[in-house]
Amino acid sequence: MARSLLPGPGSRLGLRDLFAEALSGTLQRPGRTALTMLGTVLGIGAFVAVLGLTATASGQIGEQFNLTRATTVTAGDHPSGEGLPAGVNPPTSFPADTDARLARIDGVRAGGVWWPVPAVPPMAATPTGPDAGQGLALLAATPGAVAAMEPTMVAGVPFDPYVQDSRQPVVLLSSAAAQRLGVSRLDAQPAVFIGGIPYTVIGVYSDVRRRPEALLGVIVPASTALERFGSPPSGGDQGTRALVSTRVGAAGVVAGQLPLALRPDAPEAFTVVPPPDPHSLQDRVTSDLTGLFLALAAICLLVGAVGIANTTLVAVLERTEEIGLRRSLGARTRHIAGQFLTESTALGTLGGLVGTGLGVVTVLAVAAAREWTAVLQPAATLPAPLIGSVVGLLAGLYPALRAARTDPLKALRSG
Numbered sequence: 001m002a003r004s005l006l007p008g009p010g011s012r013l014g015l016r017d018l019f020a021e022a023l024s025g026t027l028q029r030p031g032r033t034a035l036t037m038l039g040t041v042l043g044i045g046a047f048v049a050v051l052g053l054t055a056t057a058s059g060q061i062g063e064q065f066n067l068t069r070a071t072t073v074t075a076g077d078h079p080s081g082e083g084l085p086a087g088v089n090p091p092t093s094f095p096a097d098t099d100a101r102l103a104r105i106d107g108v109r110a111g112g113v114w115w116p117v118p119a120v121p122p123m124a125a126t127p128t129g130p131d132a133g134q135g136l137a138l139l140a141a142t143p144g145a146v147a148a149m150e151p152t153m154v155a156g157v158p159f160d161p162y163v164q165d166s167r168q169p170v171v172l173l174s175s176a177a178a179q180r181l182g183v184s185r186l187d188a189q190p191a192v193f194i195g196g197i198p199y200t201v202i203g204v205y206s207d208v209r210r211r212p213e214a215l216l217g218v219i220v221p222a223s224t225a226l227e228r229f230g231s232p233p234s235g236g237d238q239g240t241r242a243l244v245s246t247r248v249g250a251a252g253v254v255a256g257q258l259p260l261a262l263r264p265d266a267p268e269a270f271t272v273v274p275p276p277d278p279h280s281l282q283d284r285v286t287s288d289l290t291g292l293f294l295a296l297a298a299i300c301l302l303v304g305a306v307g308i309a310n311t312t313l314v315a316v317l318e319r320t321e322e323i324g325l326r327r328s329l330g331a332r333t334r335h336i337a338g339q340f341l342t343e344s345t346a347l348g349t350l351g352g353l354v355g356t357g358l359g360v361v362t363v364l365a366v367a368a369a370r371e372w373t374a375v376l377q378p379a380a381t382l383p384a385p386l387i388g389s390v391v392g393l394l395a396g397l398y399p400a401l402r403a404a405r406t407d408p409l410k411a412l413r414s415g
Contacts, residue, residue, distance in 0.1 A: 019342060022339060023346065037350055037351035040348055040351025040355060040391055040392065042303075042304065043303070043391070044301070044355025044356055044359065045356070046355075047355070047380075047387065048356050048381055048384050049362040052363035052374070052375065052377075052381075055375040055377055068210065070251055071109075071245055071246045071251055072210055072245065072251070072275055073111075073242075073255045073258065073272065074244070075241065075258055075262075075271060076239055076241050076270065077092055077094055077234075077239065077269055077270050078234070078270075078271070079091060079231075088231075089230060090231065091231050092113070092115075092232065093263065095262060098113050098142065098242065098262060099111065099112045099144030099145075102242070102258070105254055105257050107250025108245070108254055109147075109245045110147035110244075111144045111245065112142035112144025112146070112147070112222075112242070113141070113240055114139055115222075115232040115239060115240045116140075116213070116232075116237075117220075117225055117229050117232070118238055120136070120138045121194055121196075123193065123218065124193045125181045125182040126193065132182075133181075133218070135216060136177050137213055137214070139217045139219045140220055140221070141220075142159070142164055142221070143158070143164050145243050146172065148245040149208045149211050149243065150208060150210060151172070151205035151209075152205055153205050154175065154206045155186050155203065155204045156201070156203030157202060159172065159221055163221050164221050164223050167223045168224065169197065170199060170200045170201070170221065171192060171200070171202070172201075172204070172219040173201055173218055174204070174218070175205070176215065177218050183201050186203070186204065194220075195228075197228070210243060242262075251275050255272045259272060301387070304348075304351060304395075305392075305395040308344050308348060308392055308396065309395040309398060312343065312344045312399035313398070315399070316402055316406075319403075323336055323408075324409070324412040327408035328408050333404040334404070337400040337403065338400075341397070343396065344400070345393045345396060346392070350388075352389060356385055360376060
């Protein structure tokens, strides 16, 4: 009977022995084991941290979104220039008492009209000083529009109806504009010069909740701007727009009533832009962030898998004599393959456990630092060690097969 047809001995390597052998092989080189696990640790840690931070931050994103975008309504007009001379801007369709009309709509906190003044004239700290307004925007706004922007005043006061009705030559400066124009305090009633004409600075703001273009802006009363710079261009980004701040949940109703409240005779003169659906935007932002960071986690896991495969393959080459000795003592090919597969799987599992712990600690630390409520979904943390095990198992397939195919005679001679 041919040797290949002889029945082989029964398996004598139980699971307990297999795990003991794998553990022994892993602990023999603790330094290399730690470095081998590093890629899996980083990948699993990134996986847990990304899902946890995304879930934690999405609540904060939704809250910020509800407080700003969901309470903002904008509208633009379509003034006709028919019959006017070329180059003359048509008058705006917004009535002169837009602020009062908007304020009467139920749910409106503040609202008014604003537009960027085209062809910004030179701005200087003195009548004959150099133009320091390069990069600054000159905005015209009614008191209601300024209130809807919700500026954070660091000095002075915002516009009131008096400056609008009396066409006062006053301005509000952003902090950047105040710094460029050399305005540091308001107790001496400083003035800045726009096109050589003095404007008294009555307020400086550091931030705005709406219309971020105002952060690099100089704001003049709308009535003053109409008198000195003429009507704004029609349409586009340079046209007149209404900015309305509403109570939470009232934006949709306000958007529907706004055209009729402004011009019952011609509601079609306005295009109202209600806030987008908050849930869809939040879900889109969360999905984008999750996809981006999970891709990074997948790259880390791939690097970890390559590291485990490389280290296991080196271990197979280093332990060729040991493999030959085991085969000569009766170990079957599946025993050899099982030993190295168990070792690589143990490395992946251990890296997954350590990475999960690091990911959880990262989420808790970030949430505590930002004063957020940490959100850790069980679906993200519990499978993480299992993912490490799968990565280790897949990474050890080729080295285990190569070890199992090692010829015992050649292995013993190599020693």
